[in-house]
Amino acid sequence: MMLKLYFVGFLIKSLLTIGIETQPAHGSLKPRNVQFQSRNFHNVLRWQPGSFLTSNGSVYFVQYKMYGQRQWKNKTDCWGTTALFCDLTNETLDLYEPYYGRVMTARAGSYSAWSMTPRFTPWWETKLDPPAVTTVPVNGSLLVLLRAPELPYRNRKGNNTSTENYYNLVYRVFLIDNLVEKEQKAYEGTQRTVQIEGLTPRSGYCIVAEIYRPMLGRKSPRSERRCVQIP
Structure with a gap:
């Protein structure tokens, strides 16, 4: 009986240790500094790899939506891209409306959480x-x-x-x-x-x-x- 309890305790401790160790690894996949950069209404979404990562071996998935919309839309040209940017000019043509973009990373079979931009209004923010x-x-x-x-x-x-x-x-x-x-x-x-x-x-x-x-x-x-x- 004591041997069985010891084994169960060891198993629970091992699972907790694995969970604690893998959580930072998944968190490190999340793209950083996701933001729109706009010049003359050429609106490009840019980001950086997750902490402790390079872009090598990572692919990214991009979605966007207008403020007030419930559903996110996939950006087909940037769905599984290896680049660190995505041109959303044609998806943000209403220059007075606010938009959001978001990016997710996939690497070696693991996926990050979505990383979202601040609200972006082309008319207000373009340089x-x-x-x-x-x-x-x-x-x-x-x-x-x-x-x-x-x-x-x-x-x-x-x-x-x-x-x-x-x-x-x-x-x-x-x-x-x-x-x-x-x-x-x-x-x-x-x-x-x-x-x-x-x-x-x-x-x-x-x-x-x-x-x-x-x-x-x-x-x-x-x-x-x-x-x-x-x-």
């Missing part, structure tokens, strides 16, 4: 690139042409869509005198064509520009310098 800048030197002046970033998809008519369709954009243009490397704001407004006058002939100037979204209080990075010689 804008700087405007494209074209400069045309004219006698004593400089014509600056600005173009807002385009969206990664077309409208129903098949035309490219600009971020101007979704924001009231303000353009800021800065003039740099190459002789003294002095910068000044030459323009701030909504016009995409800017004429900067009163420049010194046969002198060099550079232009940089940025986009400002007043409603959100955010600005883009600055564009690369566009340098010209005034005739």
Whole structure:
């Protein structure tokens, strides 16, 4: 009888030990830092492998849904992917609606719990690139042409869509005198064509520009310098 009780006690202790040891292993599979990264409404879900893991040998399963929906939807192109990202641009086309994404890891026959993003609203959270800048030197002046970033998809008519369709954009243009490397704001407004006058002939100037979204209080990075010689 004593031998039987000893064996049962040993078995229970062994099972408890196994449970304690395997729980961290399964927890380490769970993807970390699952979040949307959005630039010009190109919305990509990104994550990192679970703790103490590399991406080698792991596959991932991605689902998404709009806020308020009960059912999650599988992202077919990212169902069993080995990548650490998933493009959900076409699944998040309603730019004013909030979305969620989530990721699960599978490795060596084990599966992690789902790891979910915070709420993501493209219109609120996307980052804008700087405007494209074209400069045309004219006698004593400089014509600056600005173009807002385009969206990664077309409208129903098949035309490219600009971020101007979704924001009231303000353009800021800065003039740099190459002789003294002095910068000044030459323009701030909504016009995409800017004429900067009163420049010194046969002198060099550079232009940089940025986009400002007043409603959100955010600005883009600055564009690369566009340098010209005034005739």
